[in-house]
Amino acid sequence: MRIDVHTHAAFWKLYPQEFIDFISENIGDIPITNVEEEVKKLFVRNAIMQMLSDERADKLIKQMDEAEIDISVFHILDFGYEMANDNYSIEEIYEYHHILLNSLKKRAIVFAGIDPRRGKKGFSLFCKGIEEYGFKGLKLYPPCGFSLTDACVVPFYEYCNSHKLPILIHTGSTFSRFDEKSSVEKEKVMEIANRYPYVNFILAHAAFFDYRNSVELAKRYDNVYLDLAGFQNEPDLDIVLEKINYVVGLVPEKVIFGTDWPMFVGRGKQKKWVDIIEEHVCTQVNLKRLIFSDNFLRLIDGGKNGQSRKRSM
Amino acid sequence: MDKVEKEVCKILKGILTTSEQITLKSDLRDDLGMDSLNLMTLGIELANKAKVDVLKVSTEIDLMNIYTVEDVVTLYRQIKEDKHFKVHE
Numbered sequence: 001m002r003i004d005v006h007t008h009a010a011f012w013k014l015y016p017q018e019f020i021d022f023i024s025e026n027i028g029d030i031p032i033t034n035v036e037e038e039v040k041k042l043f044v045r046n047a048i049m050q051m052l053s054d055e056r057a058d059k060l061i062k063q064m065d066e067a068e069i070d071i072s073v074f075h076i077l078d079f080g081y082e083m084a085n086d087n088y089s090i091e092e093i094y095e096y097h098h099i100l101l102n103s104l105k106k107r108a109i110v111f112a113g114i115d116p117r118r119g120k121k122g123f124s125l126f127c128k129g130i131e132e133y134g135f136k137g138l139k140l141y142p143p144c145g146f147s148l149t150d151a152c153v154v155p156f157y158e159y160c161n162s163h164k165l166p167i168l169i170h171t172g173s174t175f176s177r178f179d180e181k182s183s184v185e186k187e188k189v190m191e192i193a194n195r196y197p198y199v200n201f202i203l204a205h206a207a208f209f210d211y212r213n214s215v216e217l218a219k220r221y222d223n224v225y226l227d228l229a230g231f232q233n234e235p236d237l238d239i240v241l242e243k244i245n246y247v248v249g250l251v252p253e254k255v256i257f258g259t260d261w262p263m264f265v266g267r268g269k270q271k272k273w274v275d276i277i278e279e280h281v282c283t284q285v286n287l288k289r290l291i292f293s294d295n296f297l298r299l300i301d302g303g304k305n306g307q308s309r310k311r312s313m
Numbered sequence: 314m315d316k317v318e319k320e321v322c323k324i325l326k327g328i329l330t331t332s333e334q335i336t337l338k339s340d341l342r343d344d345l346g347m348d349s350l351n352l353m354t355l356g357i358e359l360a361n362k363a364k365v366d367v368l369k370v371s372t373e374i375d376l377m378n379i380y381t382v383e384d385v386v387t388l389y390r391q392i393k394e395d396k397h398f399k400v401h402e
Contacts, residue, residue: 028350032357039367044353046371051378059378265377266349268342 001293002274006168006204006229006258007072009100010060010265012052013087016079022175024048051262057100060261060270061107067271072261073296074100075139075168076113076129081122082144082178090118094125098133109300111168113139116152123155130165136300137166143178148188161196164302168202172209172230186213193221200299205230207247207255208240215247218254225295226251228277229258232267241280248281248291256296317393321386324358337383345382352376359389365398373398 012020024045032040054060057072064072076097080090088096097110112129114122129135138160142148148169160167169189193201200223206214207226217224226247234240248255259273282288314322314337322335331346333339341347347355356376360367370392379385392398 027353030350030354030357032354032361035357035361035367040357042368043357043371046368047353047356047376050372050375053375059375262377266352269380272343 001071002067002069003071003073003257003293003296004064004069004259004261004270005073005202005256005296006227007060007074007261008077008263009057009074009097010052010054010262011096012049014093014096015052015077015087016083016085017087018083019079019175020048020052021045026175051265054262057104057108061104063261063270064107066269067274069270069274071107071109073109073111073136073258075111077139077141078113078115078118079141079144081115081118090114090122091125094129094133097135098129101134110135111137111139111166113141114156115144115146116140116150116156117146119152123159126156127159130159130163137168139168139170141170143170143174145178148185148192157192157196157199160199162198164198166200166202166299168204168227170205171203171214172205186217189217189224190221193217193224197223199223200225202227202256202299204258205260207231208234208243211243211247215250218251225254225256225299227256227258228291229260230263231276232259232264232273237276237280240276244277244281248287252287252290253295255291257292317390318386320362321359321382321389324355324362325382325385328354328358335382337381337386339382341380341382341385349377352379355385359385359392360398363389363393363398364400365392366400369398 027044030040060072074097076093078090079085101108101110112126112135114126116122126138138156146152189201189203202225203214203217204227207228208231214226218226228244231240231244257277259270261270277291278288282291318337325335325345328351329345329347333344335345339345353376356370356374357367360370374388379388
């Protein structure tokens with residue numbers, strides 16, 4: 001079985017215009033002189049909107065089939081508290097993912113992303129996502145402007161702790177709007193990992209970015225895991241493999257495969273990312289099973305899908 | 314290679330710096346080293362050469378979803394032949 005633990009629905013109505021503009025601007029300047037700048041800008045923006053037109057996840061499913069990925073884990077991004085989203089409200093975003101989950105059936109898992117500063121209303125929506133919609137965990141994006149140890153996050157941690165739900169936390173770089181805001185600090189992860197022993201924390205992108213610090217956290221805490229998403233950002237395959245093999249060599253039972261779809265569609269298909277990890281990292285069958293499925297299956301549904309790790313708290 | 318295929322190869326050579334031989338089976342990213350910016354540039358160049366509406370191409374074609382030179386040839390034929398993409402005078 002193969003699971004991609006880190007994807008997002010590629011549908012433009014889920015994201016604020018400012019976020020879509022950021023992606024467009026990040027493409028770079030098109031070196032064509034006989035076309036007006038305004039037309040080139042519009043062209044790129046339209047092309048990004050086309051990329052984000054996969055409302056029913058048909059393109060993703062096609063690529064999952066090709067890469068033999070059985071399940072993709074969709075993470076809701078709640079940028080709408082910080083930036084105006086003229087398209088979908090957070091309630092509509094949850095409903096969209098509920099419909100998507102029902103239509104994709106066993107091919108999808110959803111983690112309920114929420115900005116904890118939304119307070120009681122946000123907390124109720126999160127609970128609805130878990131209890132009524134069948135979402136399986138929480139996604140936190142601290143660069144939006146909150147810290148992992150802020151009081152507003154406590155109810156979410158307590159809920160996840162009592163329901164044994166995993167939490168995926170964004171780490172590493174983000175887009176320019178958020179650069180000066182809160183970033184994930186090692187000490188804060190240590191604090192929450194200690195305080196909430198029944199929550200398994202997945203540090204997104206951490207098996208690649210800041211990988212040495214991440215390994216220390218994963219070694220020290222039974223409930224800290226690292227996902228691989230974002231390794232596609234590095235064009236030099238040797239550097240990619242050096243970092244990932246370092247992490248996998250030290251904490252093979254803590255590394256989880258993820259792609260961050262659709263962020264890297266411009267660089268290759270899902271199959272390419274699977275092949276890189278499978279051919280260059282998972283050279284043993286056992287390792288392949290851990291990274292592509294078992295390490296994640298242990299974390300969902302209270303560990304019913306795999307052998308739970310013994311805790312040493 | 315037919316005329317259209319040769320035209321596409323010429324457009325690609327104008328965009329890329331690679332000395333890699335371009336064939337219909339070449340993978341745009343892995344063999345020719347194309348990135349998202351190159352794909353956008355390619356989209357505009359194809360529309361210009363085909364003398365069709367540049368913005369219509371960007372709203373209706375998923376450029377991130379083309380992977381091989383063969384895909385580019387198919388796309389180029391489509392925008393050249395489909396009257397829908399023609400510039401309205």
